[in-house]
Amino acid sequence: MLKDLDPLLHSQLRLGVMSILLSVESAEFTFLKEKTNASAGNLSVQLDKLSEAGYISVEKSFNGKKPLTTCKITKKGMKAFEEYVNSLKDYIKK
Amino acid sequence: MLKDLDPLLHSQLRLGVMSILLSVESAEFTFLKEKTNASAGNLSVQLDKLSEAGYISVEKSFNGKKPLTTCKITKKGMKAFEEYVNSLKDYIKK
DNA sequence: TAAACTGGTTTACATTATAAACCAAAATAT
DNA sequence: ATATTTTGGTTTATAATGTAAACCAGTTTA
Numbered sequence: 001m002l003k004d005l006d007p008l009l010h011s012q013l014r015l016g017v018m019s020i021l022l023s024v025e026s027a028e029f030t031f032l033k034e035k036t037n038a039s040a041g042n043l044s045v046q047l048d049k050l051s052e053a054g055y056i057s058v059e060k061s062f063n064g065k066k067p068l069t070t071c072k073i074t075k076k077g078m079k080a081f082e083e084y085v086n087s088l089k090d091y092i093k094k
Numbered sequence: 095m096l097k098d099l100d101p102l103l104h105s106q107l108r109l110g111v112m113s114i115l116l117s118v119e120s121a122e123f124t125f126l127k128e129k130t131n132a133s134a135g136n137l138s139v140q141l142d143k144l145s146e147a148g149y150i151s152v153e154k155s156f157n158g159k160k161p162l163t164t165c166k167i168t169k170k171g172m173k174a175f176e177e178y179v180n181s182l183k184d185y186i187k188k
Numbered sequence: 189t190a191a192a193c194t195g196g197t198t199t200a201c202a203t204t205a206t207a208a209a210c211c212a213a214a215a216t217a218t
Numbered sequence: 219a220t221a222t223t224t225t226g227g228t229t230t231a232t233a234a235t236g237t238a239a240a241c242c243a244g245t246t247t248a
Contacts, residue, residue: 005106012099019185042237044197067195085186091113092179136206161226
């Protein structure tokens with residue numbers, strides 16, 4: 001029987017963000033925006049959701065005088081991602 | 095840059111249906127319902143969408159006197175599935 | 189000092205998913 | 219015979235989700 005796919009990760013933008021965060025130490029809002037090609041509004045909303053789920057941590061600081069939002073994946077996020085990929089494999093293996 | 099994921103396939107239920115249809119000659123509505131654990135209503139709607147996209151063909155006939163809905167994946171559906179999997183790999187590879 | 193840009197957030201709307209209600213015919217129970 | 223339930227779905231209403239547009243505070247540029 002096919003396993004359920006974590007609905008928080010089964011979203012193109014959120015999955016993209018998680019995928020990027022897995023490959024870097026941390027990423028700034030603008031970097032994620034550029035890489036994912038998302039609008040700022042959409043990215044902001046989806047980062048909140050990932051953050052509330054505890055899949056990423058979001059730190060707000062300042063770069064000189066400009067606001068700076070920095071994101072990192074958490075242990076919980078990594079685990080959820082791995083589980084998602086595992087479940088997904090049942091769907092996409094030929 | 096991450097590729098877009100075909101929104102028609104990026105849905106748990108529709109992806110599940112396609113996955114199943116890839117592994118069988120054809121499948122009846124009730125079989126798909128059982129395998130995917132979906133409600134009949136939801137399955138009906140999603141089969142329509144896949145059918146309208148030309149990803150599956152749906153044939154309505156009778157099994158004796160009972161209605162019988164039989165689904166098959168199409169060439170177009172197979173190709174779309176392959177492309178989806180390819181795009182997805184960029185997201186889920188470590 | 190006004191205009192435009194940066195780095196976002198909030199809010200309203202469109203799309204999507206899902207469940208509940210429904211339907212026709214058939215099988216079963218009364 | 220005739221209710222009652224079951225089968226095999228479809229239609230419709232609502233809930234959840236995604237996304238874009240509007241907005242905001244502060245900064246730089248003209």
